[in-house]
Amino acid sequence: MARKNTSRKKKSSANHSWLSALLPPFVVLSSIVVVLATLYTVYLDHRVRSQFEGARWSLPAQVYARPMELYPGLRLQIEVLTDELQRLGYRHNAEVSGSGTYAVDGQNVTIVTRPFRFWDGLQTTQKFRIEFAKGRIKGLTDLETGEARHITRLDPLLIGSIYPVQGEDRILLHINGVPQNLINGLLAVEDKNFYEHFGVDPKSIMRAMIANLQAGRVVQGGSTITQQLVKNFFLTREQTLIRKVREAIMAVLLELHYGKGEILEAYLNEVYLGQDGARAIHGFGLASHFYFKKPLAELKVEEVALLISLVKGPSYYDPRRSAERSVERRNLVLERFAANGLVDEAELSEIQARPLTVVENPPQGTTRFPAFVDLVRRQLRGHYREADLTSEGLRIFTTLDPHVQEIAERRLKTHLGKLESMRGLPAGKLEAATVITSVDGGKVLALVGGRDTGYAGFNRALDARRPIGSLVKPAVYLTALSRPHRYSPVTLLNDRRLELIQPNGDIWAPENYDKRFHGDEVPLYIALAKSYNVATVRLGMDIGIPSVIDTLGKLGSKGKPLAVPSLALGAFEMAPLEVAQIYNTLATGGYYTPLLSIQAVLSRDSEPLSRYPLRLRQTYDEGPVYILNWNMRQIMRIGTARSAYNIISRDIDLAGKTGTTDDLRDSWFAGYSGNFLSVVWVGRDDNGPTKLSGATGALQIWAHIMNDLELESFKPNRPDNVVMIPLDPDEVEHDDEDCDRIMYFPFIRGTVGRDIEPCEDAHSHRQERDGNWFLDLFR
Amino acid sequence: MLGNSIGYAATGCLLMAMGGCAVFKGQVTEPPSTSGQAATGTRRESGSEQAAGPAAQALMAQAASHVETGDYQKAAATLERALYIEPRNPVIYAQLADVMLAQGLLGEAENLARRSNSLARNQPDLQAKNWMTIARAMRARGETASAEAAEMRARELKNLAGE
Numbered sequence: 001m002a003r004k005n006t007s008r009k010k011k012s013s014a015n016h017s018w019l020s021a022l023l024p025p026f027v028v029l030s031s032i033v034v035v036l037a038t039l040y041t042v043y044l045d046h047r048v049r050s051q052f053e054g055a056r057w058s059l060p061a062q063v064y065a066r067p068m069e070l071y072p073g074l075r076l077q078i079e080v081l082t083d084e085l086q087r088l089g090y091r092h093n094a095e096v097s098g099s100g101t102y103a104v105d106g107q108n109v110t111i112v113t114r115p116f117r118f119w120d121g122l123q124t125t126q127k128f129r130i131e132f133a134k135g136r137i138k139g140l141t142d143l144e145t146g147e148a149r150h151i152t153r154l155d156p157l158l159i160g161s162i163y164p165v166q167g168e169d170r171i172l173l174h175i176n177g178v179p180q181n182l183i184n185g186l187l188a189v190e191d192k193n194f195y196e197h198f199g200v201d202p203k204s205i206m207r208a209m210i211a212n213l214q215a216g217r218v219v220q221g222g223s224t225i226t227q228q229l230v231k232n233f234f235l236t237r238e239q240t241l242i243r244k245v246r247e248a249i250m251a252v253l254l255e256l257h258y259g260k261g262e263i264l265e266a267y268l269n270e271v272y273l274g275q276d277g278a279r280a281i282h283g284f285g286l287a288s289h290f291y292f293k294k295p296l297a298e299l300k301v302e303e304v305a306l307l308i309s310l311v312k313g314p315s316y317y318d319p320r321r322s323a324e325r326s327v328e329r330r331n332l333v334l335e336r337f338a339a340n341g342l343v344d345e346a347e348l349s350e351i352q353a354r355p356l357t358v359v360e361n362p363p364q365g366t367t368r369f370p371a372f373v374d375l376v377r378r379q380l381r382g383h384y385r386e387a388d389l390t391s392e393g394l395r396i397f398t399t400l401d402p403h404v405q406e407i408a409e410r411r412l413k414t415h416l417g418k419l420e421s422m423r424g425l426p427a428g429k430l431e432a433a434t435v436i437t438s439v440d441g442g443k444v445l446a447l448v449g450g451r452d453t454g455y456a457g458f459n460r461a462l463d464a465r466r467p468i469g470s471l472v473k474p475a476v477y478l479t480a481l482s483r484p485h486r487y488s489p490v491t492l493l494n495d496r497r498l499e500l501i502q503p504n505g506d507i508w509a510p511e512n513y514d515k516r517f518h519g520d521e522v523p524l525y526i527a528l529a530k531s532y533n534v535a536t537v538r539l540g541m542d543i544g545i546p547s548v549i550d551t552l553g554k555l556g557s558k559g560k561p562l563a564v565p566s567l568a569l570g571a572f573e574m575a576p577l578e579v580a581q582i583y584n585t586l587a588t589g590g591y592y593t594p595l596l597s598i599q600a601v602l603s604r605d606s607e608p609l610s611r612y613p614l615r616l617r618q619t620y621d622e623g624p625v626y627i628l629n630w631n632m633r634q635i636m637r638i639g640t641a642r643s644a645y646n647i648i649s650r651d652i653d654l655a656g657k658t659g660t661t662d663d664l665r666d667s668w669f670a671g672y673s674g675n676f677l678s679v680v681w682v683g684r685d686d687n688g689p690t691k692l693s694g695a696t697g698a699l700q701i702w703a704h705i706m707n708d709l710e711l712e713s714f715k716p717n718r719p720d721n722v723v724m725i726p727l728d729p730d731e732v733e734h735d736d737e738d739c740d741r742i743m744y745f746p747f748i749r750g751t752v753g754r755d756i757e758p759c760e761d762a763h764s765h766r767q768e769r770d771g772n773w774f775l776d777l778f779r
Numbered sequence: 780m781l782g783n784s785i786g787y788a789a790t791g792c793l794l795m796a797m798g799g800c801a802v803f804k805g806q807v808t809e810p811p812s813t814s815g816q817a818a819t820g821t822r823r824e825s826g827s828e829q830a831a832g833p834a835a836q837a838l839m840a841q842a843a844s845h846v847e848t849g850d851y852q853k854a855a856a857t858l859e860r861a862l863y864i865e866p867r868n869p870v871i872y873a874q875l876a877d878v879m880l881a882q883g884l885l886g887e888a889e890n891l892a893r894r895s896n897s898l899a900r901n902q903p904d905l906q907a908k909n910w911m912t913i914a915r916a917m918r919a920r921g922e923t924a925s926a927e928a929a930e931m932r933a934r935e936l937k938n939l940a941g942e
Binding site (some may be wrong): 443599 | 863
């Protein structure tokens with residue numbers, strides 16, 4: 001009986017043993033696979049999350065120029081205003097419509113500004129009309145209220161981004177700020193079921209597979225927006241199957257962690273939409289700027305469609321490279337718009353017929369003025385870590401005046417070329433730099449680092465340290481004038497040949513520019529006006545070179561030059577910005593104001609982080625500075641810089657100094673009006689001779705730049721301790737006073753020497769006498 | 780001739796005894812210059828006609844209201860905006876000095892007050908106020924003697940203003 005059972009049992013156990021032999025390894029294997037898969041998933045999860053979080057924070061700092069302030073009484077040409085509006089990308093219409101538009105009607109300009117969050121608060125859209133008359137703003141009317149306004153300002157120009165290391169760039173969009181038709185259109189075209197799927201859309205994949213099989217090639221993609229976002233994080237050329245699987249997993253993981261809104265927002269900021277040389281264009285905000293030079297909110301529906309059409313292939317559908325293909329694709333997108341009710345069927349063909357409105361030349365990087373932004377970066381570096389600067393999305397408000405900057409760039413380029421051809425120099429040999437600041441307030445308005453202004457190369461304005469030559473002389477003469485009992489403008493100096501024995505035994509015999517000597521009775525003011533070297537060296541040695549160095553320090557110089565006689569001829573180096581600092585202290589009458597390029601820094605959400613307040617400090621007595629400035633006006637009128645008045649109107653009082661170095665290697669000019677100060681350097685990078693003096697080179701560029709600006713005369717207040725004494729300038733070195741000509745010379749009160757006989761002022765019977773008149777009675 | 784000289788001498792003695800410079804103060808007009816024509820485009824910066832234009836005034840009023848709400852940073856930023864429009868207006872500098880005072884930034888306040896004085900012409904009220912600001916800063920630094928001298932100047936100017 002048992003035998004029967006056994007055989008049956010034997011049969012089934014034979015089956016079971018086959019399975020049970022396989023089972024343990026199978027279980028082990030599958031457990032291993034599961035564990036590995038889990039680990040891998042965890043790894044992918046970590047990767048995609050850190051990318052997502054990283055993308056949210058790696059926003060470069062946005063750098064803004066100063067906003068244009070508008071108020072009745074302002075001297076402003078109507079073209080300067082419209083230039084600024086064009087720069088800002090405002091649209092010029094026959095009539096104003098929405099924000100960012102303007103209209104011109106004769107001498108009236110109507111503007112609707114864009115809302116903007118300034119460092120002192122939000123300025124909502126302003127709608128106003130400006131009336132111009134005789135080169136000024138005559139009236140400013142708020143068109144909402146109909147009332148006259150005292151002052152308003154435009155939104156500032158975005159001049160740059162301080163990039164993260166990867167060289168990427170963003171204009172951050174918040175999901176709430178994105179036009180609805182962009183979102184709806186994007187989803188309609190790229191991911192209809194966005195809000196329903198879980199990261200991957202199986203239906204869409206199936207549909208795509210079928211369509212591709214039918215067509216025999218890839219005609220449709222089944223990726224969701226989420227998958228595309230993941231793809232954009234790890235943008236690589238090949239799209240292998242393994243990659244696609246990984247992306248799918250990560251997409252699902254993303255959706256587990258983040259909401260639809262967050263994912264969509266990240267996508268809108270991440271999606272790759274174009275290339276500008278080395279710079280990748282990511283995100284719709286930046287793309288709008290890059291293709292249309294306006295913010296997203298101002299795009300028309302066909303422009304929105306164009307941006308969406310780029311998602312599938314920014315190079316392939318580049319409107320600048322293949323306009324036809326671009327229009328075709330755009331119109332396809334517009335059809336999808338219509339199919340989803342985003343565009344009226346009736347209007348569709350009209351809209352599709354509209355031409356491409358893409359701006360031909362993409363805005364030059366978002367850093368338009370790299371030399372200036374370089375200065376901004378350096379001035380921030382002390383306060384912010386580089387990483388914070390480039391990854392926190394800070395909003396930086398600067399002092400740059402785009403109008404002044406463009407004048408400086410234009411004039412510099414034009415005149416360098418002219419100078420080269422005039423002197424027979426090969427084209428491209430000369431280089432130059434300029435710094436322009438306000439006189440009061442020490443604000444850097446413009447900075448040019450070289451003739452190739454779009455290129456962020458060697459920044460000569462900040463880093464080209466060159467001997468300053470005669471630019472040092474005002475410091476020498478100022479030091480002398482601060483000892484008014486010994487030196488006044490009419491003190492006679494010795495310009496006879498001088499030989500100095502140096503420590504090593506060599507003889508140094510300085511020469512004048514004209515290779516002549518001018519005797520031993522040169523009035524001080526003439527020696528400075530005509531920049532006599534020999535007289536200046538003697539003067540420097542008389543007063544002591546260390547005291548000249550001290551003066552330079554008080555004017556704001558940070559250097560520590562050697563205290564040798566050649567210092568009086570500027571045989572030490574400075575960069576143009578440092579020169580500007582020194583001359584700025586002179587221009588303010590002895591008030592040292594550190595030059596700043598930044599007004600304020602705000603966080604990404606516009607919370608104030610730091611303000612760069614006006615700081616000034618009197619470091620030199622006003623009296624001597626006033627007298628020196630008087631002398632510097634003589635340099636312009638009768639001295640080495642008088643050719644400036646071939647270009648600028650003689651009605652404008654200016655002060656300045658030419659600077660030329662050995663063998664004419666460096667050509668300098670530093671000078672100012674009542675409101676603008678400018679330093680120009682011209683030279684060669686290889687330090688070869690330029691055949692240009694300060695007057696024939698830098699001064700010419702300086703004068704052309706200044707002449708393009710709305711200049712105010714340099715007319716400082718006369719301090720209480722300065723008196724103006726009428727003297728005959730032709731007789732200053734002699735004793736007889738013919739008083740054929742009369743010129744007023746400044747003196748510190750109480751220091752007019754006994755040997756000085758003031759002329760009778762022919763225009764008034766009252767003679768201004770100095771305190772010494774009392775003593776004169778007893779001579 | 781001699782009589783005139785003695786007359787001058789006597790007056791001179793008297794005035795000098797009173798503090799010297801007074802006789803030379805006051806009506807000093809810019810003598811005609813032979814070095815060029817009168818410049819255009821300049822704002823005459825003499826005396827009490829130095830009222831701020833409406834744009835600067837509007838900003839100064841804004842700044843004042845910021846001060847009232849205790850927002851000193853905004854007040855200072857607004858005043859700097861006013862200085863962009865009228866860079867040499869001593870009243871704006873004085874108002875900015877006040878904001879610095881309110882923030883306890885005495886050194887800054889003093890510098891701005893001095894700047895205001897250097898730009899002021901025949902504005903004794905303003906100058907007196909500035910000297911009081913300077914005196915405060917000096918006291919805070921323990922420079923008592925200088926502070927007292929500054930306060931005296933302020934009083935003198937106030938008397939001058941009262942005349």
